[in-house]
Amino acid sequence: DFAAAAREHAGGASARGRASASGGPRVVVLSPDAPECLTDVRRDTVYVVGGLCDYKRIANATLDRAAAAKVEARRLPLREAFGNNFS
Numbered sequence: 001d002f003a004a005a006a007r008e009h010a011g012g013a014s015a016r017g018r019a020s021a022s023g024g025p026r027v028v029v030l031s032p033d034a035p036e037c038l039t040d041v042r043r044d045t046v047y048v049v050g051g052l053c054d055y056k057r058i059a060n061a062t063l064d065r066a067a068a069a070k071v072e073a074r075r076l077p078l079r080e081a082f083g084n085n086f087s
Contacts, residue, residue, distance in 0.1 A: 027071040031062035034073040
C-alpha cells in the first residue's frame with residue numbers, strides 16, 4: 001500500500017499526509033481524480049506516481065487508495081496548463 005511503501009522509502013518515518021514529528025516526509029499520491037492540483041514540488045515530500053498509462057482506466061482508483069491510506073492526493077495541473085483540450 002501507499003503508506004507502507006512511503007515508510008519503507010523514508011526509513012520508517014510516518015507516512016501520513018504531512019511531515020511527522022520526527023521530521024519524516026510528507027506523502028502525496030498523484031491521482032488524476034484528485035480535486036486539488038499539485039502547486040509546488042518539495043524536497044521533503046515523497047510523491048507516489050502510479051497509473052500514468054492505464055489501459056482500462058478505473059475512475060477514482062488512486063484517489064480511493066490514497067484516502068484509505070490517509071495520505072494526500074493531488075493531480076498534475078494539466079487542465080490549468082492546457083485547458084480541457086490536451087488529450
